[in-house]
Amino acid sequence: MIYIILGILALIYLITQPLLIVIYFKMKYGKRVIIQYYPMLGLLRSLSQSRVINGDAFEAFSVLIKNNRQADILVSNLLFRPLIIFLKPKYYRIIMQQHQDYRKFPMIVDKRLVSKGMLMEGGSKWKQQRNLLGVHFEYNKLINLIPMINDVAQKKLINLPNSIFPAMNLASSITGEVVLRAFFGEDIAKLSLNGQDPSQCVTQLITRFGQLITESRFFQIKRALFEEKVFSLFPRQIEKDLYEMNTIMLDHMKKAIQSRMEKLKNCKNFVHQDYLDVYLDVYLNKNDQMNPPITEDEILQQSITLYFAGTETTANLVTTACYFLAEHQQLQEEIYQEIIEVLNGEQTITAKHLQNLQKVTGFLMECLRLKPVAPMLISKQALKDLYIEDIFIKKGWYVNYMVLSNAQNQEFFQNPKNIDIKRWKADGTLKDSSIDPFAFVPFSAGGRNCIGQYLALIESKIVISKILLLYRLKLNEKIIRTEWIAKITYGLSNQDYLTWEKR
């Protein structure tokens, strides 16, 4: 009995401890602070509430921040710890420059998936991974992928089963195959998951994880108490299904990697065809020079990292773009005319075409500004006591940055709610060079910015151009409520929002 009472007291202490810190912040910094405390769920609670009330998970935050522009930070909680969300670029600059002082919050609880990949790793392991793959994500290397991206997009777009079709399914099927081909090359055929398109599985996985994370208090409490054992203790059906899907995906990827390894074992001077070759070359031939050495599990998790990080994100951008095009018919026509002019009758989009698609680029940047795929970054836990300007952060607390807050800030963008493609230059940078470069960071910034950002933009530009060459997009009038949801990323729910009329 005494243990039960002690357990309950400990739980009450853990739950209320961040509340005391939230109150301390408000008392110390006054109007510079907005507070959002909810036991356990913290910020996630407001996301699910806002989705229900406004049809948009981040609408409540946008309004809150807009009405409190003087605020520098939003203080909330992440499970049992305080979460300090910075709202101004000057603070974000400091966090990014000192990224080694933090470790990322393991959003995806199942440690078998991405914990050893570049997105989540830290310290010397992360540095090694970034050095190994960074060069292959530079623009001059990525342009070699353009023909493959054209082929994948054309193949998936040419014959849609119906005129009403969820854009998210289509987009993730394209972006998923592109990442898989970039990583696994021709071995992608081995990755069909029990006959299902693997990228559809990833979309399902991420949406279900998102649901669990943002909407299930039961899952949150279990997770806070038992961490990765969350799947084995009192699992509900949704958790069992999710775990099972992860296992199937891991097994398939492992087999594809092992079969490639067998092929390469006897080959001394192979030419790198894809990212898996880059990794296996080091693993098989140079691992004794690596400190720390690469493991097979790391290769597996790196491939899943790129797959996760590269599929949903770009698919959300393409889906948002399709939706806005359907909503703004005149803009759709203007962008379509640009594509016709730039391509001048050619079918395959080249690097030269991409450079000249200025309106398409500006439009995609506006989509990222209005509906950033990552409206907040992954929360980061301080590894030591530190200051961000005058704000004290204790070891163990979490920090984050609200990308969304400045992307729609009148101080940086006039008429922030309007799509204005003229804000952007052809290379995707802002025409107004006086705007703080840290004000709009859809791909994060600094040393841990998105390694795949050029790939994402190349891909989205090709896919949107191909879509408009083939289809005229309209809103499906049968759908009366549009839902912008927080999965792990942020974007439209997977519904038939659009009709696809063949041109």
Ligand code: HEM
């Ligand atoms: C519209 C598309 C995309 C958006 C908006 C996006 C956004 C981001 C953001 C905000 C981060 C920083 C996360 C954080 O630290 O909190 C990030 C990191 C990362 N992204 Fe992307 N991303 C996109 C596409 C891609 C693609 C296509 C790939 C690869 C195929 C990719 C791979 C990664 C990786 C590996 C990291 C971790 C980099 C590191 O920590 O060194 N992303 N992305």
